Amino acid sequence: xxxxxxxxxxxxxxxxxxxxxxxxxxxxxxxxxxxxxxxxxxxxxxxxxxxxxxxxxxxxxxxxxxxxxxxxxxxxxxxxxxxxxxxxxxxxxxxxxxxxxxxxxxxxxxxxxxxxxxxxxxxxxxxxxxxxxxxxxxxxxxxxxxxxxxxxxxxxxxxxxxxxxxxxxxxxxxxxxxxxxxxxxxxxxxxxxxxxxxxxxxxxxxxxxxxxxxxxxxxxxxxxxxxxxxxxxxxxxxxxxxxxxxxxxxxxxxxxxxxxxxxxxxxxxxxxxxxxxxxxxxxxxxxxxxxxxxxxxxxxxxxxxxxxxxxxxxxxxxxxxxxxxxxxxxxxxxxxxxxxxxxxxxxxxxxxxxxxxxxxxxxxxxxxxxxxxxxxxxxxxxxxxxxxxxxxxxxxxxxxxxxxxxxxxxxxxxxxxxxxxxxxxxxxxxxxxxxxxxxxxxxxxxxxxxxxxxxxxxxxxxxxxxxxxxxxxxxxxxxxxxxxxxxxxxxxxxxxxxxxxxxxxxxxxxxxxxxxxxxxxxxxxxxxxxxxxxxxxxxxxxxxxxxxxxxxxxxxxxxxxxxxxxxxxxxxxxxxxxxxxxxxxxxxxxxxxxxxxxxxxxxxxxxxxxxxxxxxxxxxxxxxxxxxx
Numbered sequence: 063x064x065x066x067x068x069x070x071x072x073x074x075x076x077x078x079x080x081x082x083x084x085x086x087x088x089x090x091x092x093x094x095x096x097x098x099x100x101x102x103x104x105x106x107x108x109x110x111x112x113x114x115x116x117x118x119x120x121x122x123x124x125x126x127x128x129x130x131x132x133x134x135x136x137x138x139x140x141x142x143x144x145x146x147x148x149x150x151x152x153x154x155x156x157x158x159x160x161x162x163x164x165x166x167x168x169x170x171x172x173x174x175x176x177x178x179x180x181x182x183x184x185x186x187x188x189x190x191x192x193x194x195x196x197x198x199x200x201x202x203x204x205x206x207x208x209x210x211x212x213x214x215x216x217x218x219x220x221x222x223x224x225x226x227x228x229x230x231x232x233x234x235x236x237x238x239x240x241x242x243x244x245x246x247x248x249x250x251x252x253x254x255x256x257x258x259x260x261x262x263x264x265x266x267x268x269x270x271x272x273x274x275x276x277x278x279x280x281x282x283x284x285x286x287x288x289x290x291x292x293x294x295x296x297x298x299x300x301x302x303x304x305x306x307x308x309x310x311x312x313x314x315x316x317x318x319x320x321x322x323x324x325x326x327x328x329x330x331x332x333x334x335x336x337x338x339x340x341x342x343x344x345x346x347x348x349x350x351x352x353x354x355x356x357x358x359x360x361x362x363x364x365x366x367x368x369x370x371x372x373x374x375x376x377x378x379x380x381x382x383x384x385x386x387x388x389x390x391x392x393x394x395x396x397x398x399x400x401x402x403x404x405x406x407x408x409x410x411x412x413x414x415x416x417x418x419x420x421x422x423x424x425x426x427x428x429x430x431x432x433x434x435x436x437x438x439x440x441x442x443x444x445x446x447x448x449x450x451x452x453x454x455x456x457x458x459x460x461x462x463x464x465x466x467x468x469x470x471x472x473x474x475x476x477x478x479x480x481x482x483x484x485x486x487x488x489x490x491x492x493x494x495x496x497x498x499x500x501x502x503x504x505x506x507x508x509x510x511x512x513x514x515x516x517x518x519x520x521x522x523x524x525x526x527x528x529x530x531x532x533x534x535x536x537x538x539x540x541x542x543x544x545x546x547x548x549x550x551x552x553x554x555x556x557x558x559x560x561x562x563x564x565x566x567x568x569x570x571x572x573x574x575x576x577x578x579x580x581x582x583x584x585x586x587x588x589x590x591x592x593x594x595x596x597x598x599x600x601x602x603x604x605x606x607x608x609x610x611x612x613x614x615x616x617x618x619x620x621x622x623x624x625x626x627x628x629x630x631x632x633x634x635x636x637x638x639x640x641x642x643x644x645x646x647x648x649x650x651x652x653x654x655x656x657x658x659x660x661x662x663x664x665x666x667x668x669x670x671x672x673x674x675x676x677x678x679x680x681x682x683x684x685x686x687x688x689x690x691x
Contacts, residue, residue, distance in 0.1 A: 077381075294325070
């Protein structure tokens with residue numbers, strides 16, 4: 063597709079301003095022609111970046127993305143007049159000079175903050191009829207009022223209703239409205255945006271900058287190996303509410319804890335004054351983007367703060383994904399969506415933003431874990447990022463939505479009641495874990511809970527020996543899943559290594575509640591696939607489950623054939639599986655009907671009698687699927 067993008071913020075600007083470029087580059091990698099209309103880079107300090115010279119228009123190509131830059135008045139200070147001039151100048155110049163590059167676009171993605179981008183957006187929509195997607199990164203006009211930009215002023219009281227009407231017209235002009243924080247969907251519905259038009263697509267991090275592979279610069283920062291580093295990196299303005307952290311830091315022992323403040327903004331000098339009697343606090347100024355991965359690697363805890371305001375529960379700061387991607391434990395002084403993400407993942411703690419004593423207590427609680435414990439929490443944060451916020455995953459959603467609004471769906475679903483087999487994806491994990499539990503409610507893995515099952519199935523996503531198959535219906539609903547491996551001993555060793563923290567956490571919780579399960583858990587940890595000596599190289603079907611509501615619809619046959627075909631394509635010449643021998647006649651008959659042969663029978667330490675079946679995979683399996691279950 064030819065995809066357009068209108069955004070005032072773009073590379074080489076850092077922080078959240080870099081995220082439109084993350085999406086644009088990924089779309090180019092997927093074969094799309096991407097054309098961006100943006101301004102001259104001047105964020106965050108209001109100065110034009112070295113290498114650029116302000117002019118009415120310039121064109122360049124960055125990483126395969128066609129970029130058209132149009133004039134703006136560079137400013138990012140607290141002046142109302144200058145900020146309005148900054149926003150308005152870009153909107154006007156983009157409308158007058160930038161839209162020729164979007165001619166013939168199949169769809170245009172609009173970063174609607176600031177809302178002066180409505181000028182080129184309306185021209186593109188109403189003169190050219192181009193389908194539009196508006197991305198609500200900052201909720202307008204709310205974000206302007208919170209920032210102190212017009213709060214309490216006569217201009218704010220007068221312009222509030224005008225801004226509301228302006229934003230409403232942007233929503234109406236859009237074919238889809240994307241929100242990056244879950245709770246914003248409810249607010250958009252309350253403001254009259256049809257729920258069918260809204261789509262939750264979270265922001266990823268800039269993975270070129272934020273990742274867990276940076277080099278620590280603790281020596282350069284004069285931080286000892288035994289000291290815990292709390293890092294705040296970002297803007298220092300009214301919206302962040304960092305005053306309470308400065309007050310809380312007065313009680314910190316600088317021999318044990320170092321609070322590093324990286325960044326700058328309108329409130330920096332006031333914060334420095336507040337920290338004058340807090341020796342644990344160090345201000346290091348703005349850090350170049352290329353050094354951020356090393357700075358993050360030096361931190362044990364990252365700090366997220368939002369001023370206590372009605373907008374706070376609806377806000378997902380971009381630093382949230384940056385911290386998760388970096389694999390860093392988090393202390394959150396906020397409420398709402400960002401707290402839900404961090405706490406549900408077990409990636410950090412939340413504290414009361416208004417209470418310095420509570421901030422200090424939360425920090426001390428994290429410090430008590432030690433640097434090793436905080437590193438383990440950071441590993442959980444990284445897994446959460448990979449599961450929910452990665453560039454690959456968020457771009458999948460954006461790409462599908464672009465195809466939808468453009469009337470050019472990227473992947474055709476099977477028609478009618480036909481079933482389709484696809485590889486297991488991260489997006490399937492929660493559904494498959496729940497399906498497994500419904501299918502086998504009294505089996506051991508199911509009794510360990512969906513959390514344990516999610517860890518188990520995630521282990522099949524990236525292993526080179528994994529063999530997976532998921533059956534979906536015409537609407538994309540998961541009907542069944544099968545997972546296994548062509549190298550059982552090596553796979554289960556790698557599975558334990560990769561998912562160790564998750565398995566240990568889940569297993570320890572279960573063992574504490576039910577000590578009698580501990581021996582069985584230990585055997586599960588030691589499990590290596592139990593391949594008989596006479597079946598070397600056989601692929602193992604570890605798990606297969608079919609939605610109980612889909613029994614008799616041919617799902618099982620499609621699923622098993624899809625899995626064996628994939629195993630054959632990956633080089634396996636034979637496959638094996640085990641199933642209960644007693645009280646399981648229908649399942650045993652099912653396998654035999656599909657050509658699996660009984661190899662042997664054995665008993666587990668719990669005296670559970672099992673049948674082991676094998677199948678020759680020298681040629682791809684084929685046959686009817688209609689009658690198989």
